[in-house]
Every structure is written in structure tokens, then in C-alpha cells.
Amino acid sequence: MSDFETVKESFERCGTSDGFYDTFYELFLSKSDEIAPFFSGTDFKKQKKLLKATITTMIRFPLDHRGTQTTLAMVAKTHSPNNYNSYNIKPELHALWLDSLCETVKKHDPDITVELEDKWRNYIQEAINTILSKY
Numbered sequence: 001m002s003d004f005e006t007v008k009e010s011f012e013r014c015g016t017s018d019g020f021y022d023t024f025y026e027l028f029l030s031k032s033d034e035i036a037p038f039f040s041g042t043d044f045k046k047q048k049k050l051l052k053a054t055i056t057t058m059i060r061f062p063l064d065h066r067g068t069q070t071t072l073a074m075v076a077k078t079h080s081p082n083n084y085n086s087y088n089i090k091p092e093l094h095a096l097w098l099d100s101l102c103e104t105v106k107k108h109d110p111d112i113t114v115e116l117e118d119k120w121r122n123y124i125q126e127a128i129n130t131i132l133s134k135y
């Protein structure tokens, strides 16, 4: 099975588990005192839907650069400290985002293994590198 299929199926298993995105934001916002203030005015119902769509895109990225570039470029535009009116997110905070995602998968995928967690991390890191390359 390809890494794409392996990670995609794991994400589908996570999707059937209640509270995946609640766990993600609980973990992410507790990673550093710097993070929670960014989300003081956030509509998390909307944010969780956007996060689901973006993770789906990030999983497709290694297979379909052309079809996913625009979404990643948009995230870079709204997050980069180099853009006017952006959220001004330092690159190093993305590492905490990835840690939170991997820990959330670990809690919600009943078939998680150390190898699968590594696959997730390496896989999603590719999309994050692209987002940061557009910073």
C-alpha cells in the first residue's frame, strides 16, 4: 500500500472517532502560551471545518502538487509574518502544529503504530515545508 493510501486510510479511521478536531485544538493551544491568544476571537466550528479540508489537501499534496498548491499558498499568505494583515505566525510554531496533529492521530486512530505515526509526520512535513517555502 502506498504512503498516500496508508495515511489517507488512517485519517478516515480518525474521522469516525468523535472529537478529533477538539483534541487537536486542545493539544495545540496547550503547546505554548504564545498560541491561545491567536485564537481569542476564533469561530472554532468554522475553523474545525477548514482544518479538516486543509488536512485532506495536505494528504493529497505529495501526489498532486498542481491541484493542492493554491490551498497551501493561501495558508502561507494568511500565516506568514512577511505579509501585511497576516496572522504573523513564526515558522517554528508550525512544528508544534505538526506535533499536535500526530498526537491527535495517535489518540484517535485505533490502528496506530510507531511506523504509521512516522509516516504521518514525514508526509505532512512535506506540505508544511511548502507552506514555509512560500513565507
Ligand code: HEM
Residues within 6 Å of the ligand: 034, 035, 038, 039, 041, 042, 043, 047, 050, 051, 054, 074, 075, 078, 079, 087, 089, 093, 094, 095, 097, 128, 131
Ligand atoms: C501547517 C500548519 C497549519 C495549517 C495547515 C493551518 C491552516 C489554517 C487554515 C486553513 C485556516 C483558515 C483559513 C485561513 O485563515 O487561512 C487557519 C487559520 C488560522 N491559523 Fe492556521 N494553520 C497552520 C498553522 C498555524 C499555526 C502554527 C498557528 C499559530 C498559532 C496558526 C494560527 C492560525 C490563526 C490565528 C488562524 C485564524 C483563525 C481565525 O480565523 O480566527 N496556524 N489556519
